[in-house]
Amino acid sequence: MTDVPAISGPVVLRAARWLDVLAGEVRAPAVIVVEDERITAINPDVTPAGAPEIDLRDTTLLPGLMDMELNLFLGGPSGGNPRSDVQDDPAFRTLRATLNARTTLLAGFTTCRNLGLFVRTGGNLLDVALSRAVDLGWVDGPRIVPAGHAISPTGGHLDPTMFQRIGPGIMPLTVEEGIANGVAEVRKAVRYQLKYGAGVIKVSASGGVMSHSGAAGAQQYSNEELAAIADEAHRAGLKVAAHCHGDGAARACIDAGIDCLEHGFLVSDATLALMADNGTFLVSTTCLTDQMDLSRAAPELQAKAAEIFPLARTVLNRAAAAGVRICAGTDAPAIPHGDGAKELVAMVDRGLTPIQVLRAATVTAAQLLDREADLGQLASGYLADIVAVPGDPTEDIAVTEQVKFVMKGGKIYKNETG
Numbered sequence: 001m002t003d004v005p006a007i008s009g010p011v012v013l014r015a016a017r018w019l020d021v022l023a024g025e026v027r028a029p030a031v032i033v034v035e036d037e038r039i040t041a042i043n044p045d046v047t048p049a050g051a052p053e054i055d056l057r058d059t060t061l062l063p064g065l066m067d068m069e070l071n072l073f074l075g076g077p078s079g080g081n082p083r084s085d086v087q088d089d090p091a092f093r094t095l096r097a098t099l100n101a102r103t104t105l106l107a108g109f110t111t112c113r114n115l116g117l118f119v120r121t122g123g124n125l126l127d128v129a130l131s132r133a134v135d136l137g138w139v140d141g142p143r144i145v146p147a148g149h150a151i152s153p154t155g156g157h158l159d160p161t162m163f164q165r166i167g168p169g170i171m172p173l174t175v176e177e178g179i180a181n182g183v184a185e186v187r188k189a190v191r192y193q194l195k196y197g198a199g200v201i202k203v204s205a206s207g208g209v210m211s212h213s214g215a216a217g218a219q220q221y222s223n224e225e226l227a228a229i230a231d232e233a234h235r236a237g238l239k240v241a242a243h244c245h246g247d248g249a250a251r252a253c254i255d256a257g258i259d260c261l262e263h264g265f266l267v268s269d270a271t272l273a274l275m276a277d278n279g280t281f282l283v284s285t286t287c288l289t290d291q292m293d294l295s296r297a298a299p300e301l302q303a304k305a306a307e308i309f310p311l312a313r314t315v316l317n318r319a320a321a322a323g324v325r326i327c328a329g330t331d332a333p334a335i336p337h338g339d340g341a342k343e344l345v346a347m348v349d350r351g352l353t354p355i356q357v358l359r360a361a362t363v364t365a366a367q368l369l370d371r372e373a374d375l376g377q378l379a380s381g382y383l384a385d386i387v388a389v390p391g392d393p394t395e396d397i398a399v400t401e402q403v404k405f406v407m408k409g410g411k412i413y414k415n416e417t418g
Helices: 090-106 128-137 182-195 223-235 247-256 269-278 299-312 315-322 341-349 352-361 363-368 397-401
Strands: 011-015 017-020 026-028 030-035 038-044 053-055 059-063 063-068 111-115 143-146 203-204 242-243 260-263 281-284 325-328 387-388 406-408 412-417
Touching: 017 030, 030 059, 030 090, 053 281, 063 325, 063 341, 063 363, 090 111, 090 128, 090 406, 111 128, 111 260, 111 315, 128 143, 128 182, 203 223, 223 242, 223 247, 242 247, 247 269, 269 315, 281 315, 281 363, 315 325, 325 341, 325 352, 325 363, 341 352, 341 397, 352 397, 387 397
Parallel strands: 011 053, 017 059, 063 111, 111 143, 203 242, 242 260, 260 281, 281 325
Antiparallel strands: 011 030, 017 026, 030 038, 059 387, 387 406, 406 412
């Protein structure tokens, strides 16, 4: 990272090109005026007198990218504990999450959703604390929308004992920490996350590939429980994100009013059409089906992946054809933190156009966050989340893996264009 000085007052960014996401066009040249945390002008006739100028050279300026599915508290640098799931305490996890947050930001992802703790925390919402620290400028990282603890039934995909088949009595989680059964408990679990600052609710609606909890597509919460979760979140003005693979589970989520499905690896064309009709978002995590390290997974989990991942690779193209609103998400650390652009490359490989993918990582993600008025575009009045890449990403999406400049909220975090 190149050291960059703090700037007060207006600043002018100059580059060869900029992406108009809504029009789907790369325009030239790029002259963007930033003051405080917002963009104040694009290609004005006159720039502010005396404003410092930053020449970003032969690059294309993009809105800050957004990852709608990751977990900063898992993965990243090793702490040396062979069983980090039970050996790492909440403080240590949070310190490591600060490194993952910085890595994510420097890769050009200026906003993310941290979708669900599923570790013992004593009831503390670690991602809410990290989000506050980032907002206060204590920690470099993307703007974080925290889910607090993922809501999962006992033995569900996001009951952490399911990943390693840990025995009874080891690492039990409370209702406040997300393990909830029955309508009364799921309401209590959601209310607890709301009380302590969650910005989105995450629920485990179906089985998963990497858990010992039965078939990946099996619905894990009843229709009544899913409806109760959505009701509690929506009355507080929050959306609900559901880990969901199975077609029947997806339909139950749609019927319950859940706002977005994560993964959707086994969803049928008919259900995709229903998602489009209901405005249900799909958060793509397709890259992991190519790159997830399964070498240490149990044989039965490897067998599940071998069956499901080829089917998963067909979903995105079908979803786009159905008119589903698609957002980019990595499920990091399923792929490493900082490799978020590999998801964009994989989405194009599945048949989407580069501009469809760039919209999935910007303007459509902003819609999912109810932030389309100030995030996801390079436009006057929008937050100055700006990244620079070489070349033309509408022709070659892989240039998003070469982010040279990162600004978030008017502050420069990276400049390697010189």
